[in-house]
Amino acid sequence: MMKKLEKILMPLAEAIGRNKYLVSVRDGFLVSTPLLIAGSIFLLIANFPIPGWTEILEKIVINSATGETLASFISKPSSATFDIMAIFAVMGIAYSFARQMKTDKIFGAAVALMSWFLIMPYSVTGTVEVGKKTVDATLAGIPLGWVGAKGIFVGIIVAFVSVHIYAWVEKKGWVIKMPNGVPPTVVQSFAALIPATVVMGFFFLLNLIFGYFQTNVFQIIFEFLQTPLLNLGDTLGAMVIAYIFLHLFWFFGINGGSVVGAVFNPILQTLAIENLNYFKTGEGQGHIICQQFQDLFATFGGAGSTLSLIIAMLFFCKSKRITELGKLALVPGIFNINEPIIFGLPIVLNPTMLIPFILVPTLNIVISYIAMSIHLVPICNGIQIPWTTPLIISGFFATNWVGAILQGLLLILGVFVYMPFIKIMDKQYLEDEAKANEANDDDDISLDDISFDDL
Template sequence: MMDKLEKVLMPMAEAIGKNKYLVSIRDGFLVSTPLLIVGSIFLLLANFPIPQWIEFVGTVQIGSQSLEALLSKQTDATFTIMALFATMGIGYSFAKQMKVNGIFGAAVSIMAWFILMPYSVTGTIREMFDATGATMEVVEGAKATVGGINLGWLGSKGIFIGMICAIVSVHIYAWVEKKGWVIKMPAGVPPTVVQSFAALIPAGVVMTFFFVINCIFAACGTDAFTFIFTFLQTPLLGLGDTLGAMIIAYIFLHLFWFFGVNGGSVVGAVFNPILQTLALDNLNLFREVGAQGYTVANGAHIISQQFQDLFATFGGCGSTLSLLIAMLFFCKSKRITELGKLSLVPGIFGINEPIVFGLPIVLNPAMLIPFVLVPTMNIVLTYGAMAIGLFPPCNGINIPWTTPIFISGFLSTNWVGALFQLLLLVLGVIIYMPFIKAMDKQYLADEKAALEVQKEEDDIDLDDLSFEDL
């Protein structure tokens, strides 16, 4: 069975790991990660789940604005324009993959994206002014169309078309450059000037191509953003926002890890863009309705990036924090207990390579079942608890995956979610216990045998000594 799995999974992991499109998308999203984490700190300050604090930041005025509004500004500068960062990052990363200038790759990606973006906001005047960030007293129900950019396109709604624009624009740019259709400057011209003029024709071809695409959509009475969002992004998000998709993704993720391949990188290259988009939708809803109105019934997604990072696993892949607790409290062999002591602190912060490769879990059939079963159990039980309203879905705030258990649950949901994390941790210990006890029994036998051999070697029999051996 292991041989068959290896023959299927290893080529798949290699293909995904070497796919320049998936690698570029994965790496491109990392550009926004530090900004989103810092922005999350300010968002937490504005919406920390204590009623007295929320009332305080809402009433304190600094000039003409409340402290809450000023704290939320950092969110607008990060989460609200996340698609802009993603498009730029993917363009830069893909340009590196295509062996062309990364800065110009990022630039043409953003240019192409804005060429296709609609520069008008249509709807009721209330919706229109909310979308553009303005405030105005209006008659409810009145409709209008004005020039401007809907901030939704800069956020979650514009991510998928941003990915497409980055890949296509850089592809065209690289193709033109490699054809040699560039302006060449004489010797002695500064390198930055040479690069600028060399990018002129490739950038012009990219602009022309996207101009034609925009004209085609305009002739059809729509725009590329609306089309991609309706016919590609919405169905993909609907598919990704299901319990089945999450379970399948995590089974594959842990099977990859079992064979020593970083499953998070392989599966994340495909699945994380969907999870991050769902998380951004949740964040926008949370900011709009507040903690009291943030429920599944109001449109919050259960599946999201934070659902994966904070509830599917504790202590790293396989939810090995439960395994660590079982190792420390219920095992007696030196090999397991010493490894548990060394791995505990990293495990609390989600780093479990010492366990994965030191126990080991990699290529260890005895640990495969709990390694896959515990995260699957976490996913199913958490999904069910959120679906019935025991505690709300994750609010979309970008809490680092290294945040310890209980703290992460409290900040992403509420105190019930934090307690639920502890419950899942205990259930994981129960599942891991018989498997690690079986390994512990074997290791104890090995240590006893090794000790007996050592004792025999240390015992000296004077009758065996002979001067002829000297």
């Protein structure tokens, strides 16, 4: 069975790991990660879960002319990150993809951003006051919805297409070449002129065609691609299947988070942003499955939720090999770093630990999903909490004190699931240590064994 799984998973992981599109999406989203975490800090301050806290912030007026309060100013950093995160995603993905295509990275990101804005509808619907009446109106402007979560999938497609066209034109040699002695920046600028113009012309025609049919690319992609994908990703079955594969990859020594995350993380991150907008504005709907659900309730402590395993090692095992490893892995495990356990116990290619390694996060997903679906625990609020945030604290910030308790209960459940399996290994290691001690005793030389009678 192991050999068959290895034959299936190893080529699959290698194919995903080398796929330039998936690698570009994975690396491109990393551009926005530190910005979203920084914005989340201010969002937590603005919505700190203390009774009366938000009312205090609302009472402190900063700008008397406009009536803006401290609460609105503290919320601005999160708006400057979450509300326009698709811009960062387009830039990051195009930059990474241009590197894969071996073309100019800066201009690749620039033409992708230009193309994305070119096909975006510049209109905002709302209400305006005309005299004493309030009327519906369509105003010129960039809709925040399209530069936020709703525009991510269009951004991914545009980044790939625009960089492809740019690289193709460049490889054809359709570039303006400057004479020797011209500064390199000027040379690069003029070399990008024709490829950028071709990209612009392509997306201009695309926008023209969609405009003729009284629609736009954003609306079509959102309705026929993004919404079905998000609906599929926001299901218990999809989450369980994805994370069975994730842990199977880890079992064979492949970083399952990178492989599965390259496909699944864009969906989870988009769902998380929609959750944030839902909690901020009350518009739309919340999702149980999202990035925070994965990080904080499915696989806390690292892949396999191995923090439970570490506790089982420390409390129920006696062999020095396991207990010493448990002591070394405890602090990293608290901060969700579990490579010492994955490769040190090991879990990689260890059939004894395969079942609990998959079973514990699966139970976490199912139990958490049920608890949130029956409203026993609130769904995650979408705030980007650093993945190294310890258990209980992360659950409290992502939901409330009930979520923190759920994390604690899942941690304890995981301990008892891992316990019988780690005790099997512990028994074997104790026997190995006993044999090693006996061998050392036999090798010891005692003066009592020396006789002088034969001299």
